[in-house]
Amino acid sequence: MVPLPIGISFYTFQGISLLVDTFASDKVDKYKFLVHKSFFRHSLNTALFISFFPQLVAGPIVKAHDFIPQIKEKALKDVDWESCFRALVLGYFLKMVIADNLKEQTFWILFPYFQNLSTVALLVMLFGYSMQIFADFAGYSLIAIGVARLMGYNINENFNFPYISKTFSEFWTRWHISLSSFLKEYLYFPLGGNRINKTRTYLNLMIVMFLGGLWHGAAWSYAVWGSFHGFALVSERFLRGRINLPDTMPINFLKMTVVFIFVTFAWLLFKLPEFSHVMNYMEAIVRNANMPLSSDLFLIKYNLLYSLPVCIYHLYYLYTKNGTPKTLKNLQPVIFGLMLFLIISNSGSPASFVYFQF
Amino acid sequence: MIKKSLIIFIVLFISYNLFIIHVKPETITQDNWHKNRIQAQEYLYNDNKPIAIAIAGTSLSAGLFGNLLPENTYNLAMGGQSTIDGLEIVKNKNRKPDILLIEINFIYTERSAQFLDNLFLPGLYMARKIFPALRDKYRASSIAETTLSSIKQHLYKYLNKYISDSKATSSVKLENKKKMKNKFDAVQIKKENAVKVIPALFEMNLNRMVHLSEAIPPEKIITNKKKILTDYKNYFERFGVQIILFEMPVHEKLVHSKKATHIRKMMFEIFPPDRFRYILPDNAAKFNTTDGIHLTPHSMMNYTLFLTNNLNKIRLPRYNID
Numbered sequence: 136m137v138p139l140p141i142g143i144s145f146y147t148f149q150g151i152s153l154l155v156d157t158f159a160s161d162k163v164d165k166y167k168f169l170v171h172k173s174f175f176r177h178s179l180n181t182a183l184f185i186s187f188f189p190q191l192v193a194g195p196i197v198k199a200h201d202f203i204p205q206i207k208e209k210a211l212k213d214v215d216w217e218s219c220f221r222a223l224v225l226g227y228f229l230k231m232v233i234a235d236n237l238k239e240q241t242f243w244i245l246f247p248y249f250q251n252l253s254t255v256a257l258l259v260m261l262f263g264y265s266m267q268i269f270a271d272f273a274g275y276s277l278i279a280i281g282v283a284r285l286m287g288y289n290i291n292e293n294f295n296f297p298y299i300s301k302t303f304s305e306f307w308t309r310w311h312i313s314l315s316s317f318l319k320e321y322l323y324f325p326l327g328g329n330r331i332n333k334t335r336t337y338l339n340l341m342i343v344m345f346l347g348g349l350w351h352g353a354a355w356s357y358a359v360w361g362s363f364h365g366f367a368l369v370s371e372r373f374l375r376g377r378i379n380l381p382d383t384m385p386i387n388f389l390k391m392t393v394v395f396i397f398v399t400f401a402w403l404l405f406k407l408p409e410f411s412h413v414m415n416y417m418e419a420i421v422r423n424a425n426m427p428l429s430s431d432l433f434l435i436k437y438n439l440l441y442s443l444p445v446c447i448y449h450l451y452y453l454y455t456k457n458g459t460p461k462t463l464k465n466l467q468p469v470i471f472g473l474m475l476f477l478i479i480s481n482s483g484s485p486a487s488f489v490y491f492q493f
Numbered sequence: 494m495i496k497k498s499l500i501i502f503i504v505l506f507i508s509y510n511l512f513i514i515h516v517k518p519e520t521i522t523q524d525n526w527h528k529n530r531i532q533a534q535e536y537l538y539n540d541n542k543p544i545a546i547a548i549a550g551t552s553l554s555a556g557l558f559g560n561l562l563p564e565n566t567y568n569l570a571m572g573g574q575s576t577i578d579g580l581e582i583v584k585n586k587n588r589k590p591d592i593l594l595i596e597i598n599f600i601y602t603e604r605s606a607q608f609l610d611n612l613f614l615p616g617l618y619m620a621r622k623i624f625p626a627l628r629d630k631y632r633a634s635s636i637a638e639t640t641l642s643s644i645k646q647h648l649y650k651y652l653n654k655y656i657s658d659s660k661a662t663s664s665v666k667l668e669n670k671k672k673m674k675n676k677f678d679a680v681q682i683k684k685e686n687a688v689k690v691i692p693a694l695f696e697m698n699l700n701r702m703v704h705l706s707e708a709i710p711p712e713k714i715i716t717n718k719k720k721i722l723t724d725y726k727n728y729f730e731r732f733g734v735q736i737i738l739f740e741m742p743v744h745e746k747l748v749h750s751k752k753a754t755h756i757r758k759m760m761f762e763i764f765p766p767d768r769f770r771y772i773l774p775d776n777a778a779k780f781n782t783t784d785g786i787h788l789t790p791h792s793m794m795n796y797t798l799f800l801t802n803n804l805n806k807i808r809l810p811r812y813n814i815d
Contacts, residue, residue: 220494220498224498236523239524239526240523247697247701251694468498469501472498472501472504472505473505475499476501476509476633480506480626480631480632480633483527484530484607484608484611
């Protein structure tokens with residue numbers, strides 16, 4: 136194993152963003168302001184941009200042209216305290232109450248523990264892991280955003296309720312938005328995007344997703360994960376226009392379910408980096424169909440309990456998409472007060488953020 | 494919004510603490526790590542009962558039957574944790590036990606830094622003493638679950654009394670409910686006693702353990718472990734704690750493995766048998782395991798009796814039983 140500096144995946148991309156924005160022929164005029172006239176000042180700006188601690192270790196990945204213009208004197212009176220409070224409380228709730236508790240319930244996904252569990256338990260744990268990885272990463276991103284806002288810096292949202300996505304391309308506009316946006320701007324578009332021809336578009340999508348997978352770690356499981364998503368995007372693009380489904384609620388729900396199931400099964404490659412263990416897990420799902428549920432009820436119960444807030448969070452978004460009803464607005468202090476209480480009284484054992492390893 | 498949220502939080506927190514202090518609700522553990530933290534925190538914060546014997550071990554001895562062990566015994570052996578974790582917890586409590594039982598099987602398992610750091614974080618350690626709501630035993634969702642269950646039971650009893658007083662035909666329904674409850678209890682008992690041992694998996698796990706037991710740790714690790722254990726020995730001896738070492742029975746193929754033999758030899762060096770008592774299983778074949786190292790419930794019961802009998806033979810110093 137080779138030890139790597141913490142956060143290297145993130146600040147390397149930020150460095151690439153700065154270099155490309157400064158020197159690329161199509162950007163050099165647009166982003167002239169990135170390089171300060173004074174070398175000393177420019178060095179300070181660059182150092183701050185690369186080492187800005189709220190997002191240094193695990194993102195969100197910030198682009199130079201979004202961050203550097205914000206570097207100026209800040210005043211406490213300009214801080215949006217309510218927005219910071221919301222981001223921090225929600226972030227810590229997702230991380231400490233949901234992710235940290237779910238991590239203990241989904242521990243049994245690891246090899247060889249899953250061998251003896253019933254099919255229902257295996258599927259519920261996978262569902263739980265899907266919720267866990269969202270809560271962990273989205274929680275961290277919200278904390279980073281909240282802390283950055285306390286210092287007067289706005290970092291873009293990194294998650295936008297990804298599990299209600301109806302298509303894979305929509306999923307990648309809602310999940311780890313800073314990464315997908317970076318890959319689109321600095322890799323997909325320079326490769327030609329979808330401007331050349333269909334075959335080239337498919338190839339570009341596969342390259343981007345393959346490299347996006349490898350960004351997570353130098354292991355084949357991540358590359359395979361990225362390729363799976365690439366294949367899903369390519370298939371979707373191929374079928375677009377060939378299959379036209381009506382825009383009705385049942386069809387949309389079915390689409391969301393298909394995308395969610397695919398994404399959830401793909402997460403198995405994150406939890407079980409060894410491919411043989413992934414295959415064993417899939418085999419166990421089929422093989423253990425007749426195993427009694429009785430000894431797994433506990434595990435199933437708590438996986439579902441701690442996954443529920445993430446489901447409610449997504450349903451809340453669907454319900455309030457066209458505006459938040461007044462009753463809900465009035466209930467917000469109660470919700471945030473309760474979240475604070477649960478952070479103090481219902482946190483799981485502390486663990487490092489999943490994305491710290493990247 | 495911020496002020497209102499903070500006020501609601503403070504009201505909830507204070508009310509919850511008062512509820513815990515006055516009602517002393519039962520709790521339910523949600524997973525293995527939750528159980529471990531409760532076990533460790535109860536040992537540290539509960540001074541009501543004096544602890545005469547403390548056990549430090551791993552998942553192998555975590556399943557010892559508490560009601561068959563001598564009175565005032567506290568088992569700090571925890572699934573997923575190491576013997577060193579238990580020793581560290583005993584060390585950090587002001588009041589030391591009279592006897593410290595140390596499991597030697599997996600003595601090389603490293604201490605769980607994250608687990609211990611969270612337990613002994615200075616501010617949090619003191620805060621948990623003052624505010625019981627911060628202890629894992631009183632996790633809000635666990636207490637909510639047990640409280641609701643308790644309300645349901647009281648309601649059931651009330652309905653039962655009401656129905657039997659009114660001589661309604663629904664006594665038949667109640668009979669059915671009782672039958673269902675008895676059936677559920679029977680299933681529970683069966684579940685606790687049932688052991689899901691799939692032969693192919695058992696062989697796979699056993700072979701894996703045999704493979705792992707053939708390797709002795711590098712010299713640097715051995716030296717480090719010797720130092721750590723010697724430090725603990727000297728520390729506890731200063732407080733007059735009697736140390737007794739025991740080995741949990743494992744599958745026959747593992748009893749005389751390279752690692753097991755090495756561990757016994759190392760422990761005899763640090764804790765010489767002429768000064769320290771050892772309780773070693775006389776016959777591994779008598780005990781059955783689920784995976785080569787963890788005893789089945791029936792074997793665990795037998796081993797607990799074996800351990801207790803041996804402890805009695807050692808003629809332990811008298812201690813007060815409250």
